[in-house]
Amino acid sequence: LEYVPNAAARALRARRTRTLGLLLPDFGDPVHGQVAAGFEQEAALAGYSVMFVAGGADPANERRALQVFLERSTDGVCIASCSMDPGEARSRAGGMPLVIAQPDHPPLARRLDRLPEGTIRTDDASGVEQVVRHLLASGHRRFGYLGAGATASNSLRSATLARMLREDVGRRHRAVNLAGDAWRSPDTVAAALGAALPEAIVCYDDKLALSLIDGLRRRGIRVPHDVVVTGFDDIPFAAISHPHLTTVVTHAADMGRLAARTLVNAIAGDALAPATVLPVELVIRESTLPGARRTPGDMGVERAPAASNVR
Amino acid sequence: LEYVPNAAARALRARRTRTLGLLLPDFGDPVHGQVAAGFEQEAALAGYSVMFVAGGADPANERRALQVFLERSTDGVCIASCSMDPGEARSRAGGMPLVIAQPDHPPLARRLDRLPEGTIRTDDASGVEQVVRHLLASGHRRFGYLGAGATASNSLRSATLARMLREDVGRRHRAVNLAGDAWRSPDTVAAALGAALPEAIVCYDDKLALSLIDGLRRRGIRVPHDVVVTGFDDIPFAAISHPHLTTVVTHAADMGRLAARTLVNAIAGDALAPATVLPVELVIRESTLPGARRTPGDMGVERAPAASNVR
DNA sequence: TTGTACGCGTTATCAT
DNA sequence: ATGATAACGCGTACAA
Secondary structure, X not given: OOOOOOHHHHHHHHOOOOEEEEEEOOOOOHHHHHHHHHHHHHHHHOOOEEEEEEOOOOHHHHHHHHHHHHHOOOOEEEEEEEOOXXXXXXXXXXXXXXXXXXXXXXXXXXXXXXXXXXXXXXXXXXXXXXXXXXXXXXXXXXXXXXXXXXXXXXXXXXXXXXXXHHHHHOOOOEEEEEOOOHHHOHHHHHHHOOOOOOOEEEEOOHHXXXXXXXXXXXXXXXXXXXXXXXXXXXXXXXXXXXXXXXEEEOOHHHHHHHHHHHHHHHHOOOOOOOOEEEOOXXXXXXXHOOOOOOOHHHOOOOOHHHHOOOO | OOOOOOHHHHHHHHOOOOEEEEEEOOOOOHHHHHHHHHHHHHHHHOOOEEEXXXXXXXXXXXXXXXXXXXXXXXXXXXXXXXXXXXHHHHHHOOOOOEEEEEXXXXXXXXXXXXXXXXXXXXXXXXXXXXXXXXXXXXXXOOEEEEEEOOOHHHHHHHHHHHHXXXXXXXXXXEEEEEOOOHHHOHHHHHHHOOXXXXXXXXXXXXXXXXXXXXXXXXXOOOOOOOOEEEOOEOOHHXXXXXXXXXXXXXXXXXXXXXXXXXXXXXXOOOOOOOOEEEOOEEEOOHHHOOOOOOOHHHOOOOOHHHHOOOO
């Protein structure tokens, strides 16, 4: 008939809301959007609804968001790209199961291999290693790193590049770190590197890399002809930019799905899954191919696995 | 002290949840992500939390989502890019105030100027008019339209181009319509136009335009040298693509904010605001400038208002 | 099998 | 002013 049960009464009685909370820095960002999409999809599959709050990478906002989730007594909470200390987050979450997807509290940079249970992160070190091996194999020796923000991920990626160069070729690189939203200003990004360009620039993520490529073009510097550039994440536009961007696929939607599933299991009584590191894959495209020109002959350089990422 | 009120009990007693529901096609999409961001921001400002559901532009999913909102008794609901009939949506929303942001039910194409209250849309006609005037002024006469999906917006944009050409230069254009997610396959997009290229291609949105530009490049066809291309929405990558994309700014975040505010007012007892059409602005960039080459001389062609859109 | 009563936490009302 | 009480709608437990 027409009967619609009342979730509030049901929640009051059952002491659970069948609701999850997801706290992320920004809906507009392609990566976080994918995390949110995967999270909501998996949650819906398990019969859960999702409350979203954007925290803007600000610890104060994150605290307020956790308070909201606490009042609404969500059955579980996920924080994506968490800038708070994981311990504080856990304590502020009260009794709610908590999953942190991509813990980014700056001091964590040196302890990412010893994270507590309920954390999920991408394999940043492996990603940078794959990038650097590819660039070294292409004959490049003078490297630069372009970072953004003060996150643990950013530090680890930069440190991994440093370690690789030290171990493999006994060289150092120049690292430049910008504000988290610097990618919106291509001129600033390109200017940050100064006049003396290295041969290869490893960027913290795709947004920054695409912005850099544009900033360089505005100065008459061509990628990959004058300098090669790599990104991280494989956002959709990395596959159709000019030049197509060599990058590391991080499977953001899978990360969201796994976070939701972990929470659902924890609510069902399972112990919170141990810290998980998600595998990543290098996709080689035009931005690191010295021979790339804008002729029809450029087609088909992308490696096989990459095609499936252009969904 | 440590006291945390229980929202479920409060909701049961007060008969309101201080929660809004937002139904959108896809979190990963840059435009809908902006709508979501604005909506959540404005809702939070008024003390409301937001439940998000992704409907995937599928009427069946949209119906299920509305049912979820009904059970959870959200105080109001917004549907972004609604593919259902607005009448059906309203009836399925029961007593909940409903705002439709960008009503896209296909049959609505001819009645977008006579929408019921509680609807918000962008001024598609004005956007295409500004685009076409710019292209005509640049001397172009042979036009193509590249659309995607079966939405009312898509129909209106195509129809507006047809009307402009008929009235101003007594010409017709060739219109090609692809599937909604066709932009993910640049080769398919470029192939859809066939061998005989027009002088100017007006695209339904930025994703399609950027994909087209890439597909054309793979075939050795250069933009704007061989053909000029325009988009719609001004997603962030339109400002840093190569070439920078001439497009129409639609202020997606503002649309989300307005939707939330309209709902909050309606909940407070105000009548639902009458149908609103949000203004749009043309941003002229490289993709329609015949003289654009990849030299430093390209810098600074963007018109003043555009700079503020690259936030 | 079908029915009835109680309690979840809050708030509004009413009596002191 | 301060404190006791009822009701919101559902689920469960126990009785018939």
